[in-house]
Amino acid sequence: MITKEEVEHVGWLARIEIHESEAQDYAEKLNAVLDYFGQLDEVDTENVPPTYHVADIVNVFREDVVRPSMPQEEVLANTGKKQEGNFLAPRIM
């Protein structure tokens, strides 16, 4: 069972602010789903390898050739805040 406190902690990990008033509703809905996920415990997966990916492709490389990239003004066109050709964000620490 996931508790209200765990919901708030996971919210922090996921960078989603959770108000105290919402935490209970999240906990209930998430628990219903987690409860359903619990049925996988019934499946014997001893010696079964995980499938991360269905295509049998490993390490796709391209030629190491310089190609033109997107112009800086286009890259920055969708941000509200920029400065000297950079994205502007508040301090992280």
Add this chain to the structure above:
Amino acid sequence: MAGWANISQLKEKIAQGSAEEVTASYLERIKKSRTNAYTTVWEGAVEKAREIDEQGHNGPLAGIPIAIKDNISTRGISTTCSSKILQGYVPPYDAHIVERLKDAGAIILGKTNMDEFAMGTSTESSCYGPTLNPWDMERVPGGSSGGSAAVVAAGEAPLSVGSDTGGSVRCPAAFCGVVGLKPTYGTISRYGLISYANSLEQIGPLATCVSDIAALMDVIGGHDARDSTSVKTESVYKDALVDDVSGLRIGVPAEYFGAGIDPAVENSVWDAIQLFEELGASWEQVSLPHTSYALAAYYIIAMSEASSNLARFDGTRYGYRKEGENWHVMASRTRAEGFGAEVKRRILLGTYALSAGYHDKYYLKALKVRTLVKQDFEQAFREFDCLMTPTMPTPAFKLREKVEDPLALYLADVNTVPINLAGVPSISLPCGFTDGLPIGLQIIGKHFDEATVLRAAYSFEQNTEHHTRRPAEVA
């Protein structure tokens, strides 16, 4: 009126009249429609069509209009995943398939409504409000590509493109009575598709008939180095359009006719299978024993991948932004206000499933179950050329019926998600009606054997009338 015309009929109309007239007639229908299926109608469409009239174009889709799901990047045209968090975002580049469509001469009519970030089965979680089912405006069109299916069903576009992570092309195709294909994983480049669950999703075409699906696949399929999972194939999909199923071995998995299936859906699908038999195919029941675990495994994997893929929406580079005293607070508030409830639930669950202490219990376990589900298909395809099932266990449900119960909504995907876990191709096409609502037949094929799936679907269509039925005028 253009409306429900297919590609070859539209080509005649363009030859006799003009591409501009054809595009204008669709825009006229869109303007009158109540379906709420478009998020953006592209104002440049008529001019682009006129350009094709004036300069000529010998591409396979010259002058043919098409609608694009709102999670596929279109240079200069708003692309929002039907989410508040991407309001105002205008991509500076085209998705690979959009480049291909433009090169082929197709005219983009606009972007179609969807469940926010493709997370849903009803197109109700869109920040623009739900799309209505053209067959019954009280019902959902299915999802998440509900807009892409509804526009084709309502004659608001002859063709569209959606994305299918766990059924998001096939479910709305079934609910709206159109044809929708989820190709083999790796067939269509995902470059420019805004990721939700990248190991599961494929872009897929929707249309009123199987031959248009093949025509669209011939344009948008094929290798692209910008998607590292894109596979080199040399398929010519149109070659698969042969009305002949003699000798076709069909497997019918019992698990796909489980509890909760609507009797009318079950009957229609069996009628379809019997028709295949009359046409020279054979069928046998087969078991895919891990089917009942596929749904849980699917949601764990999809949510885990989503928690990572959606980390990029933090207010810094694009879209909605809510300021805060430091970056973490800004990102947390931006995401709290920018994402809708279902997206937040999935990110939280995915984060939880990947977090220390739970990774092995949920995520790793789901990946192992995925292996077993995939092996079920491999086993079945040793004996059969394709599998046939209902696409959805019921016809389209009522608006708001499942909004407050996420798990009930997830359960509707029971017949579509195993296909994405295995990465095999699957098509949904109309096979009957119940109380005026369409029913979808799902045909599943081997990896990269779209040819068999298309041939079976085309043969069915040639010998039935379901695909010719249209909803009452929805405008």
